[in-house]
Amino acid sequence: MNVNEQLNEYAQMTEEALGKYIPSTECLQKSVIEAARYSLSAGGKRIRPALVMEFCRVCGGEPETALPIACAIEMMHTFSLIHDDLPCMDNDDLRRGKPSCHKAFGEATALLAGDAFAIMPFEIIAKAGLKKTISAEAALKISQMLAELAGFGGMIGGQTIDLENENKKPPVSEILEMYRMKTGALLEFCCKAGCIAAGAGAEKQLPAGSFGQRLGLAFQITDDILDITSDEKTLGKPIGSDKENGKYTYVSAVGIEKAKERVKTLTAQAKDLLTEFSDTEFLLGLADALAERSN
Numbered sequence: 001m002n003v004n005e006q007l008n009e010y011a012q013m014t015e016e017a018l019g020k021y022i023p024s025t026e027c028l029q030k031s032v033i034e035a036a037r038y039s040l041s042a043g044g045k046r047i048r049p050a051l052v053m054e055f056c057r058v059c060g061g062e063p064e065t066a067l068p069i070a071c072a073i074e075m076m077h078t079f080s081l082i083h084d085d086l087p088c089m090d091n092d093d094l095r096r097g098k099p100s101c102h103k104a105f106g107e108a109t110a111l112l113a114g115d116a117f118a119i120m121p122f123e124i125i126a127k128a129g130l131k132k133t134i135s136a137e138a139a140l141k142i143s144q145m146l147a148e149l150a151g152f153g154g155m156i157g158g159q160t161i162d163l164e165n166e167n168k169k170p171p172v173s174e175i176l177e178m179y180r181m182k183t184g185a186l187l188e189f190c191c192k193a194g195c196i197a198a199g200a201g202a203e204k205q206l207p208a209g210s211f212g213q214r215l216g217l218a219f220q221i222t223d224d225i226l227d228i229t230s231d232e233k234t235l236g237k238p239i240g241s242d243k244e245n246g247k248y249t250y251v252s253a254v255g256i257e258k259a260k261e262r263v264k265t266l267t268a269q270a271k272d273l274l275t276e277f278s279d280t281e282f283l284l285g286l287a288d289a290l291a292e293r294s295n
Helices: 003-021 030-040 047-058 063-084 101-105 107-130 136-150 155-164 172-197 202-229 250-254 256-276 281-291
Strands: none
Touching: 003 047, 003 063, 003 281, 030 063, 030 101, 030 107, 047 063, 047 172, 047 281, 063 107, 063 136, 063 155, 063 172, 101 107, 107 136, 136 155, 136 172, 155 172, 172 202, 172 250, 202 250, 202 256, 202 281, 250 256, 256 281
16 A cells, blocks of 8 residues: 555544534534534645554554544644634635635634634543543543643744744744744654554654654645745645745745755654654655655
8 A cells, every 4th residue: 555545544534533523513503613624624634643543553553543632633733724824823815725714604713613623632532541442541641742742832832933933034943943843743742642542652652753843844844845836726725925924934044945955854864763663664655755745
């Protein structure tokens, strides 16, 4: 099975499971549920769930064991996308080729849908522990880690630095630290959480987390490149938004060619970290595919 086939299989597993977590709209609050379902079902490669399930597998577990955590991280990621698109943030009208949540449902409803997806992951992880899909200890560790890597020291902290650097030229070290927090932190979570779900110890969790961090940096730098070189139809969202929003990116600082070289270096470093695991063909191929992607 090649990378795309395996990614599609994980994506299908995730899609089917996600649908079961969204409640019926036969209720007074149906507007926010419809907005949440709209954003959650907007497509995407479901890379984060795939990382969770694959690291569970390479640590000796069954991918299905990690499926609740895979759904939880996809909800957390969707929360970040809904809020990133809001007028007070990036003010983007398109997401994955469709109107952004606030364009389709209004700003207040989109805000609440995002809020729901910031909360639901912890319910899902807790239920997985209570139902013994994963151990109670694993559920606690994964919940704590998600809060840490999504909060002040991770995704939200990185987004704050991003906003505060608008129309400024921060040093490259600060840009990369922002990327590590904004993008790399949740990918670090995915890889480590998969290991924890399988019952693996620190000897697996640490290289897995480092793999995720490097993958995240390479992913974000590639996003910067595509914001300049791609087109709206291919990318599924407006291009040139970094420049329009006054953002000084890694590409702004070093140029496209050096940025491409950094992506290659980070990808190679990430792949080297997989020597602690066996049967890593999919992870190796995924790292390359993300570095070479066009959308």
